Amino acid sequence: MDSYAIKLTGTAELPEPLEIGHNYAVSLQGSITAETISDNEDGSKTHYYRFRPVMVEVVRPKVERLRAKDTRSRSQQLRAWLFRLWREENSGESFDDYYDRRMLDVMQKL
Numbered sequence: 001m002d003s004y005a006i007k008l009t010g011t012a013e014l015p016e017p018l019e020i021g022h023n024y025a026v027s028l029q030g031s032i033t034a035e036t037i038s039d040n041e042d043g044s045k046t047h048y049y050r051f052r053p054v055m056v057e058v059v060r061p062k063v064e065r066l067r068a069k070d071t072r073s074r075s076q077q078l079r080a081w082l083f084r085l086w087r088e089e090n091s092g093e094s095f096d097d098y099y100d101r102r103m104l105d106v107m108q109k110l
Contacts, residue, residue: 001044002044002045002046002047003040003044003046003047004046004047004049005046005047005049006048006049006050006051007049007050007051008028008051009033009050009051009052010030010052010053012053014058018058022060024058024060026057026058026059027057027058028051028053028055028056028057029053029055029056030051030052030053030054030055031051031052031054032049032050032051033050033052034049034050035047035048035049035050036048036050054080078106079099082099082102083095083099085102086098086099
């Protein structure tokens with residue numbers, strides 16, 4: 001039987017320090033950036049998925065939330081925002097065509 005695992009990679013810049021010896025809840029949003037498949041030599045395989053965080057939120061023991069800085073470039077943030085709009089509009093247009101059209105709109109308004 002195949003098994004599946006996720007590898008967390010990357011860093012997030014926090015606005016305040018954390019304290020050693022305390023437990024924290026961490027909420028992540030991000031992308032799967034790679035998949036590696038290893039043979040277990042028994043007919044099964046292990047699938048490893050690399051996860052790169054985009055948004056990180058740390059919850060302190062006193063239920064305070066610290067939002068980490070988004071490490072993506074502005075162009076990556078814009079593309080993700082346009083993808084979200086494209087998905088919500090559900091127009092039937094391919095994302096590449098939608099992206100090109102919206103980027104031309106942005107450039108013409110500058």
